[in-house]
Amino acid sequence: MFGHMYAQIAGQEKNDSFVDYPIDGLDMRPHALTLNNEAEPVLYDLIGVSNHYGSLNGGHYTASCKNPLTEKWHYFNDSSVSACPRSKIVSPAAYLLWYRKRE
Numbered sequence: 001m002f003g004h005m006y007a008q009i010a011g012q013e014k015n016d017s018f019v020d021y022p023i024d025g026l027d028m029r030p031h032a033l034t035l036n037n038e039a040e041p042v043l044y045d046l047i048g049v050s051n052h053y054g055s056l057n058g059g060h061y062t063a064s065c066k067n068p069l070t071e072k073w074h075y076f077n078d079s080s081v082s083a084c085p086r087s088k089i090v091s092p093a094a095y096l097l098w099y100r101k102r103e
Contacts, residue, residue, distance in 0.1 A: 014052075017092065019092075026044045048098035049063065050098075062076060
């Protein structure tokens with residue numbers, strides 16, 4: 001209880017704001033100075049998301065990953081793996097995003 005109250009007072013609460021990120025076709029030209037002058041888009045596709053549920057003091061991690069052979073998404077939660085619909089890939093729990101450059 002005290003830890004949570006201290007986090008509120010000290011401004012150390014986890015930011016749970018929703019960030020809408022692209023699954024397909026992230027063009028990195030506007031985000032990297034070295035790519036600013038590229039004539040063609042430099043595209044990246046999302047291949048994995050690490051999710052965090054909980055607070056700064058603890059919580060639980062899960063992952064959503066795209067199978068490169070089947071192009072299907074899967075949700076990993078401890079010892080269980082299940083199909084993951086595209087509608088569940090973008091979420092406020094996203095912590096790390098993994099992109100692969102499109103060939």
